[in-house]
Amino acid sequence: MKIDDEFLIFLFSYNQPRRPKLIENLLAGRKTVSTLFWGMRYRLLDYCGVFSKFKEFSIMSKVHKLEKSGYLRRSKDNKHLLLTKLGLDRQKNLIDNYYLPKHLDVYQKYNVAKFSKRFLLAVQIVSEYSFHNKQYFPLQMNILEYNLIKNWFKNNKKTDFILKMHRLLYNFADSLDNQRAIQFATALTGHKRIALTNEQQKSQLNVTSLQLYFMQLDLFSELIIFIKANQDYNFLYPLLSDLNIQLMGNASFDTFKLLIKGNSINKIAHIKHIKTNTVKEHLLNAAISLPKTAFPYSLFLNNETIKFFKHNLKGNVDEWSFVTIKQTHISFFDFRLYQIFRSKH
Numbered sequence: 001m002k003i004d005d006e007f008l009i010f011l012f013s014y015n016q017p018r019r020p021k022l023i024e025n026l027l028a029g030r031k032t033v034s035t036l037f038w039g040m041r042y043r044l045l046d047y048c049g050v051f052s053k054f055k056e057f058s059i060m061s062k063v064h065k066l067e068k069s070g071y072l073r074r075s076k077d078n079k080h081l082l083l084t085k086l087g088l089d090r091q092k093n094l095i096d097n098y099y100l101p102k103h104l105d106v107y108q109k110y111n112v113a114k115f116s117k118r119f120l121l122a123v124q125i126v127s128e129y130s131f132h133n134k135q136y137f138p139l140q141m142n143i144l145e146y147n148l149i150k151n152w153f154k155n156n157k158k159t160d161f162i163l164k165m166h167r168l169l170y171n172f173a174d175s176l177d178n179q180r181a182i183q184f185a186t187a188l189t190g191h192k193r194i195a196l197t198n199e200q201q202k203s204q205l206n207v208t209s210l211q212l213y214f215m216q217l218d219l220f221s222e223l224i225i226f227i228k229a230n231q232d233y234n235f236l237y238p239l240l241s242d243l244n245i246q247l248m249g250n251a252s253f254d255t256f257k258l259l260i261k262g263n264s265i266n267k268i269a270h271i272k273h274i275k276t277n278t279v280k281e282h283l284l285n286a287a288i289s290l291p292k293t294a295f296p297y298s299l300f301l302n303n304e305t306i307k308f309f310k311h312n313l314k315g316n317v318d319e320w321s322f323v324t325i326k327q328t329h330i331s332f333f334d335f336r337l338y339q340i341f342r343s344k345h
Contacts, residue, residue: 252283309330
């Protein structure tokens with residue numbers, strides 16, 4: 001996937017120094033505590049893993065190019081980058097002229113790419129079936145996914161699902177603006193009809209490969225929302241099975257579930273046969289990923305600890321350093337958890 005300079009401009013700030021390698025790790029879906037924490041602080045957390053399916057993903061050469069072109073500058077420590085005035089002006093000019101994804105919150109809950117492949121194959125199969133045609137080449141996907149769609153078809157073919165699918169396609173397209181309705185229609189393969197290739201869609205929409213990718217993510221994210229919001233489309237619910245994902249990662253989610261059941265950090269480590277530090281990392285990931293009210297901060301941050309932090313840590317959370325309180329009774333886990341707590345709205 002070719003990354004546009006215009007997109008990278010949106011990932012940097014004029015006021016907040018940001019580490020380009022950390023942004024790269026975030027986009028690639030490398031979910032370390034540091035990556036997720038700073039992704040949250042940069043307000044880029046919803047972009048986590050958006051390029052995880054692309055091998056050898058990197059933005060560093062593009063970032064260096066933007067720096068040489070005068071759009072980015074080095075911070076005092078030489079490790080972070082900020083937008084220059086030129087870069088900020090370009091960012092402002094791009095706001096209404098560059099397509100950015102609008103439903104990344106859905107992307108963080110569901111495997112949208114997998115759903116899109118399932119849905120497109122389902123549409124093709126229903127279309128060919130409605131014309132009593134068995135001689136066609138189905139869209140390619142792995143055998144497990146193909147069998148899921150095959151079983152879905154067997155369970156529904158004796159119902160009125162052809163009419164239901166027609167209604168869904170019509171009603172969903174009708175809910176979109178003209179440009180996106182055309183994009184949706186031209187993405188479908190059916191009887192005597194082949195979907196446009198990505199290159200053809202790019203030309204039709206006059207967008208880059210990256211913008212088209214974002215448009216496709218949004219389109220099928222909206223379709224997931226549309227299907228789940230209406231019981232009339234529950235015949236498609238099997239296509240949504242096993243698509244749920246966790247921003248925090250499965251291991252962290254399992255650890256968090258053990259915590260809310262009343263287990264201590266040491267007990268969780270014993271149950272999962274992992275180190276206590278690993279348990280703490282999982283819990284920090286959970287705190288970053290969850291709404292403020294969903295994580296039990298009071299289990300670890302009592303009134304005395306919070307009072308200590310308020311007295312010793314002032315100003316911008318980004319600039320706090322554990323070194324300043326390292327010789328006290330406070331652990332790094334407590335320090336990072338309080339940073340997360342203060343970062344949540």
